[in-house]
Amino acid sequence: MPVSKCKGVYTSKAMQNDVRQGGPLTGRGSAAATNMSDCYPRRPLSSPTRELRNSGDMEIAMDRFNLLASRRGRLSAFFFLYVCEGLPLGFATVAVTSELRREGVGPAAIGAFIAALLVPWSLKWLGGPIVDGVRSRRFGHRRAWILGCQLAMVATLAALSRISVSAQIGMATAIFVVHNLFAALQDVAIDGLAVSSIPDEERGLANALMYVGMLCGQALGGPAVLFLVGQGAFSRGYLLVASAVLLIMALVVLPLREPDPAAAVRDVGVAEGQRDAWASVRNAALLTYQALTGSRGAFACLLFCLLPAGALSLNLSLKSVLAVELGFTPQQLAQLGFAGTLSAACGALAGGLLVQRVGTKQLIALSTLAASIPTLWLMWQLQAHGHIMPSPARQSASSDLGQALWVALIAYQFLASLMIGARFATFMDVTNPRVGATQFATYAALNNVGLAMSASWQGKLAEIWGYPTLLAADVAVGVLGLFVLPFVLRPSPDQIARSDAKEPMRTRMLAVGLALACLCWVPVHQLMDLEPAIRSLLSTPFTLAFTAASVLLLIRSAQDDKPPRQHIFRVTGLLLLLMHARPYLAASISISGFDPRYAPWTHRILDAIPIIAGVVLLAAGRANGYAWSRGLLRLFGRSAAR
Template sequence: MNLLKTKTGRLAAFGGLYMSEGLPQGFAGVALALEFKRRGMDAAALGTFAATIMLPWTWKFIMGPFVDNLHIRRFGARKQWIVFAQVGMLACLAFALMRMPEFTAAGAVGLGLFTTLMVLHNVFAATQDVAIDALACSVLKKEERGLANGLMFGCAQAGNAIGGSGVLFIKDLTGSFGTASLLVPFLLLAILACTITMICEKSAAREMAEGEMPAPEPGDTGMRAAVDQIRDYAITVGKTIFGTRRGFLGFALAILPFGGMALSMTVSTVIAPSLGMDDSELAKLNLVGTLFWVPACLSGGWFSDRFGRRLSVATFSILSVLPGLWMGYQLRRLGWDHPPEGVDGVWPRQDQLIGYWWIATIIFSVFNGLMYGVRAAFFMDIVNPKIAGTHFTALMAMLNLVTAYTYFWQGQALDTGAWNWTLWQIFLVDTLLGLVFLAIIPFVQPKQIHLDEA
């Protein structure tokens, strides 16, 4: 059976492949982060951990030239990289789960090794993402791409929910995080088996023979071609960003957050369990938030097609800061200035405050989803058409960098041993940072740019 032979099969194949990307992200960002918090990891360490394991996604574009040029010719050019990456993801995650750090009064024992393994896991995950996109470009028909991309994105979010909420639900039932965490490698193994047996791609040698893929020049090696492409990539992107006004402004936008982020990152991981919510409640909240986020994201593009990219992304971003600002005010009004310290530190459970957290999180999920549905399209509109793929990839990498440094600064701000900000101050700064882009976006026209623009 070859899923790539039919439209339904292709949609199922890429949906499953993208789910394999969302599973470990939801596990690390929700279930694992919450478990570390419950075991006593402080906010600064938690933020640093989350930021560190995100870093491979900021330079995944480096893997593109290797995926394009290094192949074992008897196998499919993209499939071999997907299988290689999935095996690497699975091995690193399985080994990491066997080497979970132990938290003591003196600190976390084994956290360095665990973090290294999770970074390597994400190196493989980012490589897989590049290979999946390359396969999609080669096998999806033009009339399928819109539906396929929407499905792929939705399946990634479904994987995120399973890796986060699914693990938390199982932990609540079994009482064991170790048992619950086996869900993720088990599903990754199932997807790997389906990839090997149900996705059949032409061999690299056959594609070269049929002219569907360029063959290497005589005497040239795939490694040399990859290195040359990386060098050319850096030069081309550098000229675009620093040699044109619109290119530089687009880069400035890409390294800034669009709207609030506190309700979805380190602040959320630290505060939510401190409110007294158990794992089952947090799993439900994450799941419901995802169910609101996905259709909102799909709707964002529809709005931008009718009302314009800049207006839509700016409006949704502004709206996304309001739930966090409101939640920060409620915490301040009720006297909750800092999260409690210690493994078992929780505030006295207050249903009214937990209700506020639910309201803020769901409303944020809607506005943040709407913004995400527009932002990528906005950057597509402003990239240099001569190097559209290269330029766009660089900007998307910077968006991942925003996620990494936001994890870091929020962790430092929450920690009483570091910056020791109040929760109101953190939500306020998150709001202000989320609105800085408004000073730049009016000067960036959503139209194609050229290298000779000044």
């Protein structure tokens, strides 16, 4: 390689390669960068195009607009990136559904449309290993995924603008699912970029701004698009959302430069690009499992995510249910929802500013206890006015209870939102930056599962024992997370590099717990068939247990180097995924034309899968490691002596 006379500086062609590959010239304060002017002839340039005559100079010029290089730039970048995340959700759930109803589409079809759109978001954690494992040196790691997803989002919106959604709702739903699939992958990539680029002291405020950005994006994609489109052609709404995505991509994403991407690639130790992509994804998944179980703090965070973030009833459906029962008009409901959203945004911003002074865990505890006050006050007001059990809607709003609901909701939304930035900053603190997309997406998914479980039992409790009892129980359950919070500790550098000595014990605990859940399925399922209320309470926890058991077995199959054990783990893990198809089994049999008499036998076969999985997981959880495989293999008629 030809080298110039200037010490440590390459000639023009080599410098271009170094800049592209994250070499010495990309470092801050590099001697090569400061002495660059001494290594080229100083001749006048006739135009800006000639000044940026090669890609290396272009890279250096683009660094001036890199928002990740400064505190204010980072906060602004992630705010607008989350605006881009909120746009598709607000557009689909508000603007498109309103247009569908206006064109005569029924509520059932609209409900199925919304349910299909939410599927990619509920499964976005599966894209984490792909985002962490497959990398591009030229375009950056997470930046490449964000760019690709945003281009795909624009392409799908352009395709939707050419068809009539109401007349071709099947095709439109399929395109919208693809659109939201790329939006969910963008979310995973943005979270991974945030974990690796936001310093510790900025994470609380950054997560608060990201939450507010999501709210702004949903408002822009929903009500704002409806207002701008007016009574004109709705196809302009697709172009408006696509233009907003392109604007954010051009002004925010394109100038981004990730911190030291070359070192990150070497540190993770996975393949780059499309070559060996499967090995990259596999290694990223294994590293994520090590990150989740390799330290006490990361493992405790799994339980912390599942527990509710304080009292949640006023953040779920209770506020709307009470408002309807108290006689609120649709306009009053809209005003109540807008005021609550505005109060939540103000609370999140205030919490983001307080977290640096108070501390993340202290602010979470403060917000949890403070949000209990308006919840208990509303409980007292309902008890005092005799509004105990659910009742039909009134013709006019009760002035005292209506005012109490207003005050309680505004105060609750502000106080409960104080912890939003601190809570997600806690997730980031225990996340390994090398697999930040997958690990953070796992925590976020478990957080959503915790919300779903809270919503399931709260509705049943209100119907059985009334609203005051529900609010009291909500406060009692909401503080449980504070007992786990002290154990959510940041992993040490040694724990990030390799698991600590107690990692095998945590794996055994996880395996035994999931095994017991699988073995309990058959008797519990009998109760679920007899009592629908039990089904609504336990369906989500068992879905989580089956999914976690399947992932654990597939991870163990990738870790094991013995083919018999690999096959047992892999086959059992894949069979567990069939449990998710059990609710749709009867409909599938009727559609496919099979004899309905075979349906009971099919259900019995599916009921046997959790029992087999429980036995495999119990054996895998034994303390003596792989010695369990001999007895297990004998059950299948094989000899383990090889």
